[in-house]
Amino acid sequence: xxxxxxxxxxxxxxxxxxxxxxxxxxxxxxxxxxxxxxxxxxxxxxxxxxxxxxxxxxxxxxxxxxxxxxxxxxxxxxxxxxxxxxxxxxxxxxxxxxxxxxxxxxxxxxxxxxxxxxxxxxxxxxxxxxxxxxxxxxxx
Amino acid sequence: xxxxxxxxxxxxxxxxxxxxxxxxxxxxxxxxxxxxxxxxxxxxxxxxxxxxxxxxxxxxxxxxxxxxxxxxxxxxxxxxxxxxxxxxxxxxxxxxxxxxxxxxxxxxxxxxxxxxxxxxxxxxxxxxxxxxxxxxxxxxxxxxxxxxxxxxxxxxxxxxxxxx
Numbered sequence: 001x002x003x004x005x006x007x008x009x010x011x012x013x014x015x016x017x018x019x020x021x022x023x024x025x026x027x028x029x030x031x032x033x034x035x036x037x038x039x040x041x042x043x044x045x046x047x048x049x050x051x052x053x054x055x056x057x058x059x060x061x062x063x064x065x066x067x068x069x070x071x072x073x074x075x076x077x078x079x080x081x082x083x084x085x086x087x088x089x090x091x092x093x094x095x096x097x098x099x100x101x102x103x104x105x106x107x108x109x110x111x112x113x114x115x116x117x118x119x120x121x122x123x124x125x126x127x128x129x130x131x132x133x134x135x136x137x138x139x140x
Numbered sequence: 141x142x143x144x145x146x147x148x149x150x151x152x153x154x155x156x157x158x159x160x161x162x163x164x165x166x167x168x169x170x171x172x173x174x175x176x177x178x179x180x181x182x183x184x185x186x187x188x189x190x191x192x193x194x195x196x197x198x199x200x201x202x203x204x205x206x207x208x209x210x211x212x213x214x215x216x217x218x219x220x221x222x223x224x225x226x227x228x229x230x231x232x233x234x235x236x237x238x239x240x241x242x243x244x245x246x247x248x249x250x251x252x253x254x255x256x257x258x259x260x261x262x263x264x265x266x267x268x269x270x271x272x273x274x275x276x277x278x279x280x281x282x283x284x285x286x287x288x289x290x291x292x293x294x295x296x297x298x299x300x301x302x303x304x
Contacts (some may be wrong), residue, residue: 002177017162029159033152035192038200039210049215052301060234065160077166078178083185084238084292090302114220118265 002076003138005113008106014074017101018121020067022058022095028047030062058091063130070099075115075136085119089120096124101134113138143253146191146280149245150181157184157223177282183245188280188289191253203222235273236294242287250283258292 019026027041036059047053062095064085071080082136091097099121106115121130150170157167162184165172173181202208211219245251258275259271265271273296280289 026159026161029155033156033159035195035198036189036200037202037210043210045211045215046209049211050209054304058264061186061237062160064237065156065184065186069160069162069164072162072164072185077164077176078182078244080185080241080244082238082240084236086236087234090304101157 002015002079003115003136005073005106005108005115005138006140008103008115008138009044010103010105012099012103014070015098016070016073018070018097018099020096022091022093024056024093027056027058027093030059030065036058036061040057040062052064055093057093058095060087063087063097063121064132066097067099067119067130067132069113070121071101071119071134071136074101074104075117075134075138077093079132079136079138081114081137082135083103083119083132084134085130087129088131088137089129091129092124095129097121099130106138143191143194143251144189145252146194146253148183148187148245148247148249148251152190152193153181153183153187153247156187156190160184160186178244178246180246180250181253185241185243185244188239188251188278189237189251191251191280195253220289232272232295232297235296236292238292240290242289245280245282245288249288251280251288254279256279265298265302267303268301271299272297284287 029043031037040051041056041059047056101117104116104118115136117134119132119134122128152153154168166176207218209216254276258277260274263271275294282288
C-alpha cells in the first residue's frame with residue numbers, strides 16, 4: 001500500500017528488524033547472488049590469517065540490501081526514486097540489525113508527490129552501520 | 141565495471157532477494173506480481189550490483205588458470221608480497237553507494253553498464269591509517285538505450301585493517 005502525502009508528517013518513522021543473528025550462510029548466499037566473491041566475506045581462513053580481521057564480515061551491499069527491504073516495505077513496490085548510503089561500520093556474523101526511515105520532507109516535483117527519508121541502520125549495540133537517504137513517489 | 145549485456149532474469153531476482161532476506165512475493169511469484177502496482181516482477185533496489193556476474197573481468201570472482209587470493213591449501217593463493225596490501229584484502233572496502241532509479245528493472249530487460257571514473261581523494265582515518273577514496277559512476281541502460289539506474293560508488297583502500 002502506497003504512502004499518502006496528505007497523511008505523512010516530517011518526523012514520522014518506520015522501522016524493522018532486517019536480520020537477527022546474521023549467519024555466515026547468508027554471506028555465502030549474498031556472494032553467490034551478487035557475484036562478489038571477495039574471500040573477506042566467506043573465507044574464515046583467508047580473512048583471519050591474511051587480511052587481519054577477527055572473522056568474515058558482511059558485504060556492505062548486503063547491509064544496504066537488507067536496509068532496502070525496510071524501505072520497499074514502507075514506501076511500496078517500485079516507488080523508490082533515490083537510495084544512497086554510507087557504510088559506517090562493518091557488520092559481523094551474529095549481528096542483529098534494525099533499519100529505520102524518518103520522514104525529512106514531503107514535497108511536490110513535476111506534478112507528483114515525493115517523500116524524502118533519512119535512513120539509518122543500527123546493530124544490536126545501537127551502533128550505526130548504515131547511514132543514508134532515500135526518496136520515493138507517494139500518493140497525493 | 142563495464143558490462144555489455146546484463147540480462148535481467150526472474151530466477152536471479154529470486155535468488156538475490158532471498159540473499160538479502162527479502163521474501164516479498166513480488167520478487168518470487170509472477171502471478172502475485174501481476175496484482176501489484178508495478179504489474180510484474182521487478183528487481184529489488186540494490187539488484188544492479190549483481191551486474192558483476194556479467195562482467196567478464198570482474199576481479200572478485202575466481203577465474204580458471206589465474207591465481208585467486210582466497211584460501212586453498214594455503215591461507216591465500218597469492219604470495220603475500222604480490223597482494224598489493226590494502227587492509228580489506230583485495231580491492232579494499234566499499235565506503236558509499238548511491239542509486240537513482242529512473243525506473244525499476246524487470247525480467248526481460250537486457251541492460252548495459254557503462255562506467256565513468258569520478259573523483260579521488262585522501263583522508264587520514266582514526267581506525268585504519270591513511271584512506272584512499274575513489275568514486276565511479278555507472279549508468280545502466282536498457283535494450284532501448286533508455287537510462288534505468290544511475291549508480292555512484294565510493295571505494296576506499298585502507299592502510300591497515302580497520303580497528304574494531
